[in-house]
Amino acid sequence: MSITTAGEIMNLSASLMNDTDKQVYTYQKQLPYLKMALRELTEMLELADVPVTRKTSTILAIPIGMTTVGYATNPALPPSLIQLENVYESSQATSGFNRITPLDSIPGYLLGTINSSFGVFAWKDNFINLPESNRLNYLMIEYIGSLFGNLVDENSVIGINNGESFLHYRTAGLCAQFIGENKERADELNSDAVAAYDRTMGIETKARQTQFTRRRPFRSSWSHR
Numbered sequence: 001m002s003i004t005t006a007g008e009i010m011n012l013s014a015s016l017m018n019d020t021d022k023q024v025y026t027y028q029k030q031l032p033y034l035k036m037a038l039r040e041l042t043e044m045l046e047l048a049d050v051p052v053t054r055k056t057s058t059i060l061a062i063p064i065g066m067t068t069v070g071y072a073t074n075p076a077l078p079p080s081l082i083q084l085e086n087v088y089e090s091s092q093a094t095s096g097f098n099r100i101t102p103l104d105s106i107p108g109y110l111l112g113t114i115n116s117s118f119g120v121f122a123w124k125d126n127f128i129n130l131p132e133s134n135r136l137n138y139l140m141i142e143y144i145g146s147l148f149g150n151l152v153d154e155n156s157v158i159g160i161n162n163g164e165s166f167l168h169y170r171t172a173g174l175c176a177q178f179i180g181e182n183k184e185r186a187d188e189l190n191s192d193a194v195a196a197y198d199r200t201m202g203i204e205t206k207a208r209q210t211q212f213t214r215r216r217p218f219r220s221s222w223s224h225r
Helices: 006-016 026-046 165-178 183-208
Strands: 003-005 055-058 060-062 079-088 101-102 120-124 125-127 136-143 157-160
Touching: 003 006, 003 060, 003 183, 006 157, 026 165, 055 079, 060 183, 120 157
Parallel strands: 101 120
Antiparallel strands: 003 157, 055 136, 060 136, 079 136, 120 125
16 A cells, blocks of 8 residues: 555646646645545445455453443544444454354343353444453454545545545546536546546456466367267
C-alpha cells in the first residue's frame, strides 16, 4: 500500500483543470470533493469485495462480567469497522483462537448463566453482545473496514493501493461540475475516472488469478472418421 497525501491528489486534480498553481481550485475548495471521491472509491471496493478492505482487529481483552463491546467501550471495536464478519475467542492472548457462533440474540437460557467461554455472540445496534463469563477472555475480530481515515487538510495521509488515478480524475470531475459548473469538462473527467477504476480492478483481478486452467487444443473434441 502506497502512502499518498491529500495534497498530492489535489495537486494533480488541479492540473487536470489547467490550474496547476491552484489559483481557483485551492486545497480548501477541493477537499470536500476529494472526500466524496474517497467515499465512492471505498464503496465500490467494498462492493467488489476487494481484499484490501478486509481487516483483522488487535486482540481485545474482555474482562470478567463484560457482555457488550462497542465503539466507545473499553476495550472498543475498531473505529474503521463497517461490517462485522467473524469473531474468534481464546483464553490466551496469543494463540488458540476459535470462531464463535453468530446469533440474532443471546439465547434466554444463557442469560444469568456464567460460563468460562462465550461460544456465541450477537451483533445488534453496533454492539457485540456476549454471554457473561467468569474469566478473562480474548476476542479477535475479522471485519470489512474503511480504507481511509478522516481528511483534515492537504497534509492528511491517504493509504491507498492502485486507486490514485481514480481519485485524481473523480475529484477533478466533481470540482469541474460543482465549482467550475463546466458539465462538458466534468463528463470527460468522470469518464476518465471510470476508465481508471476499471484499470485498478484489472490489476486486482490479475492479482487474484492464482489458479490456471489447461485448455484443450482447438478441435480436440472432434471425432475423426
